[in-house]
Amino acid sequence: MTRLWNSPHFTLIMAMWMWAGHTIAARLSVGEMSPMVMMGLRWFACLAILAFIFRHRLAAEWPRVRARLGWVAAMGGLGMAGFTFFFILAAQYTTAVNLGITQSSVPMIVMVLSLVFFGTRIGGIQIVGLLVSFVGVLVLVTGGSAEILMNLEFNRGDLLMLVACVCYAAYTVGLSRRIDMPPALMLAFFSVPASIVFALCMGVEFWRGTAIMPGPKGLVIVAYCAIFPSMLAQIFFMRGVELAGANRAGFYLNLIPVFAALMAVFILSESLYSYHAISLVMVLGGIYLAEKHKPAPQQDAG
Numbered sequence: 001m002t003r004l005w006n007s008p009h010f011t012l013i014m015a016m017w018m019w020a021g022h023t024i025a026a027r028l029s030v031g032e033m034s035p036m037v038m039m040g041l042r043w044f045a046c047l048a049i050l051a052f053i054f055r056h057r058l059a060a061e062w063p064r065v066r067a068r069l070g071w072v073a074a075m076g077g078l079g080m081a082g083f084t085f086f087f088i089l090a091a092q093y094t095t096a097v098n099l100g101i102t103q104s105s106v107p108m109i110v111m112v113l114s115l116v117f118f119g120t121r122i123g124g125i126q127i128v129g130l131l132v133s134f135v136g137v138l139v140l141v142t143g144g145s146a147e148i149l150m151n152l153e154f155n156r157g158d159l160l161m162l163v164a165c166v167c168y169a170a171y172t173v174g175l176s177r178r179i180d181m182p183p184a185l186m187l188a189f190f191s192v193p194a195s196i197v198f199a200l201c202m203g204v205e206f207w208r209g210t211a212i213m214p215g216p217k218g219l220v221i222v223a224y225c226a227i228f229p230s231m232l233a234q235i236f237f238m239r240g241v242e243l244a245g246a247n248r249a250g251f252y253l254n255l256i257p258v259f260a261a262l263m264a265v266f267i268l269s270e271s272l273y274s275y276h277a278i279s280l281v282m283v284l285g286g287i288y289l290a291e292k293h294k295p296a297p298q299q300d301a302g
Helices: 008-028 035-053 058-067 069-091 096-103 106-118 124-141 146-150 156-177 183-208 216-244 246-267 274-292
Strands: none
Touching: 008 216, 008 246, 035 069, 035 183, 035 216, 058 069, 058 183, 069 096, 069 156, 069 183, 096 124, 096 156, 096 246, 106 124, 106 156, 106 246, 124 246, 124 274, 156 216, 156 246, 183 216, 216 246, 246 274
16 A cells, blocks of 8 residues: 555546546536535535544644645635636536647646746656647547537637636646645645635525535535545645656646546446547557656656
8 A cells, every 4th residue: 555655656547537537526416506516515525524534633733834824725725726616617608628628738837837936847758748648638529520629719718717727737836845744634724725715606606596505416426526536636646746746747637538538438328439549548658758758856846
């Protein structure tokens, strides 16, 4: 178990698999509850679980957290919650194809932010790997159709999705300057501003009369999202960034749409096509190139 916890490949792949599961859960939640209610309840549950687990350590660690309170608030409220908030808004105005393409820009944004703020070197082969991985996502979201790609139209939803991507890229880079504490404990502190953000969003839904509270099926979905995408995936991702650095960890984010598509085949009975396999090979190939030709450890973002 220790060997797996010390493997960036294992921790990052586990995080991507769980986040892909959130995509499926979000689709199953349609009609079961309103979006902000779903997000708010999952973060409230995540915070409650972590607060219970670390109830004896939170007070002891508070002085160190208070010294970097602005960073903690930004990581939880703008990074984690900001991505989801803008993603939900973007989905109201643009297509799934555009969402997938825009989301695949996160690894590139991570590299740019790491270079600008921390001077992290970007290798030529890493750029090639990034492009290969990006094309793999294009193949997936367009179904391998050049016609769909040529006929894409962009709107304000795509701009909102780009803001979401910047939020999560900044969060990924921000983890490179984490407080020295276990990932799960750090997530407990991040969950506070994230919960506050979505409490406000839920309030807006209730004020507008659009809030829908979950039934039994919805509560199961909330429980899954609280335990896996919100808690365990974040812990694995923090550990992955700790081990691999922000740039290398960012490459793995392109596995999310691929894993989500494969899970939809088995869970939602969607069809499996050859372009799914092509996309997976290209995304994994891009990650392989980035890993094989990674910068020297002292120059990495982690």
